[in-house]
Amino acid sequence: MIRLIGKAGRVAAIAGALMLASCSKAPDPAAAHRKEFSIGWSIYAGWMPWPYAQQAGIVKKWADKYGIKINVVQVNDYVESINQYTAGKFDGVTVTNMDALTIPAAGGKDTSAIIVGDYSNGNDGILLKGADRLAAIKGRQVYLVELSVSHYLLARGLEIAGLKPTDVRTVNTSDADIVGAFGSPGATAAVAWNPQLSVMKAQPGVKQLFSSAQIPGEILDLLAVDTATLRANPDLGKALTGIWYETVALMQRQDAEGKAARAAMAKLSGATPESFDGQLSTTHLYADPKAAVAATVDPALVKTMTQVRDFSFSKGLFKGASSADAVGIAFPGGKTLGDPQRVTLRFDDSFMKLAADGKL
Structure with a gap:
């Protein structure tokens, strides 16, 4: 999207x-x-x-x-x-x-x-590499389009996981660049929407650990x-x-x-x-x-x-x-x-x- x-x-x-x-x-x-x-x-x-x-x-x-x-x-x-x-x-x-x-x-x-x-209802998601729980996002750089619904989704996910916005650092990334940026070895956390979300989720070692389906409406x-x-x-x-x-x-x-x-x-x-x-x-x-x-x-x-x-x-x-x-x-x-x-x-x-x- x-x-x-x-x-x-x-x-x-x-x-x-x-x-x-x-x-x-x-x-x-x-x-x-x-x-x-x-x-x-x-x-x-x-x-x-x-x-x-x-x-x-x-x-x-x-x-x-x-x-x-x-x-x-x-x-x-x-x-x-x-x-x-x-x-x-x-x-x-x-x-x-x-x-x-x-x-x-x-x-x-x-x-x-x-x-x-x-x-x-799941078109937006938070992705992590090498993790099984959203709590593992703490201390990571998160690639996303800042000040967008992706940023809002991240804030809600952190809140539900008991974390604070200051527990992560966001990296502003355009929709055109986010798939490539997340493909680099140093990028281990991202928030995206479809169709980019589906492409990123298919990368090896990537798991979606929070999505808009968890905050319906x-x-x-x-x-x-x-x-x-x-x-x-x-x-x-x-x-x-x-x-x-x-x-x-x-x-x-x-x-x-x-x-x-x-x-x-x-x-x-x-x-x-x-x-x-x-x-x-x-x-x-x-x-x-x-x-x-x-x-x-x-x-x-x-x-x-x-x-x-x-x-x-x-x-x-x-x-x-x-x-x-x-x-x-x-x-x-x-x-x-x-x-x-x-x-x-x-x-x-x-x-x-x-x-x-x-x-x-």
């Missing part, structure tokens, strides 16, 4: 943003009623329905229904896709819950997560949309939600059409059908919109986002903030985490509810 934010990328993304963004519900003048929109995506098993839907005509079908045009645009670098969204080039982007919080939201861009698509993969654009153009949210659930329903099927859809997604991601199916097996897809709504209204989401924002604040990702409460996060039912006057990340279940009720 290509879901990374290096330190330099985060600094660049956040540096020009203002923490004191208004959270007024008045529509942004720049987000007037429009007919054409762009959504950025990057390669990850749980996000491959988007390019497939475009290829298969499902995007056009739903866009035509609402009289709009939707461009689904691949960005090879995940951090760049978020940067472009934050800068206004895209109206929406595929993004993790942590990255939605720490880049656009922390930078003052009011963002709504309208589709909770999946959670990593904490690493979420979302479709996030600019809130002002969404309010001025609610049909965009309806079309995107329709696209998502039609495509995911197709890829879940075990008949020839479902198999063909998954094979096409595998090809679009540069994987074999077998490898792609393996990545899907460690991705908990919310294929049923009712399940996605239930996950979004579950109090566990507030707990998860509390852990995520506290970790993010501790790493200095809320630039200039004096506390973790500086960035407000809104949940269905009126619950707010942090400053209610500075809400810039919203979990909006309204469009998923329309899908669940068959009202799209």
Whole structure:
């Protein structure tokens, strides 16, 4: 899964943003009623329905229904896709819950997560050489993409193992380099995501000793949309939600059409059908919109986002903030985490509810 934010990328993304963004519900003048929109995506098993839907005509079908045009645009670098969204080039982007919080939201861009698509259920893991217990990581250098969901996974693994962040030293490594870096004799610990994780795990003497399956629901993969654009153009949210659930329903099927859809997604991601199916097996897809709504209204989401924002604040990702409460996060039912006057990340279940009720 290509879901990374290096330190330099985060600094660049956040540096020009203002923490004191208004959270007024008045529509942004720049987000007037429009007919054409762009959504950025990057390669990850749980996000491959988007390019497939475009290829298969499902995007056009739903866009035509609402009289709009939707461009689904691949960005090879995940951090760049978020940067472009934050800068206004895209109206929406595929993004993790942590990255939605720490880049656009922390930078003052009011963002709504309208589709909770999946959670990593083993797609992210901690690897060690020559060890059978995670406790053996103490004192080692750990190769990972710093300040990313990999860094968060490491923090949670250390916590569960009774260790402290200071018990290890992290080595910032890009997704392009991490497989090669871990292959060197001196590298004995790493945190990675699929497909790199699978390649690294196959190296001799390597064992996976912690994974996202042990913290289910904490690493979420979302479709996030600019809130002002969404309010001025609610049909965009309806079309995107329709696209998502039609495509995911197709890829879940075990008949020839479902198999063909998954094979096409595998090809679009540069994987074999077998490898792609393996990545899907460690991705908990919310294929049923009712399940996605239930996950979004579950109090566990507030707990998860509390852990995520506290970790993010501790790493200095809320630039200039004096506390973790500086960035407000809104949940269905009126619950707010942090400053209610500075809400810039919203979990909006309204469009998923329309899908669940068959009202799209």
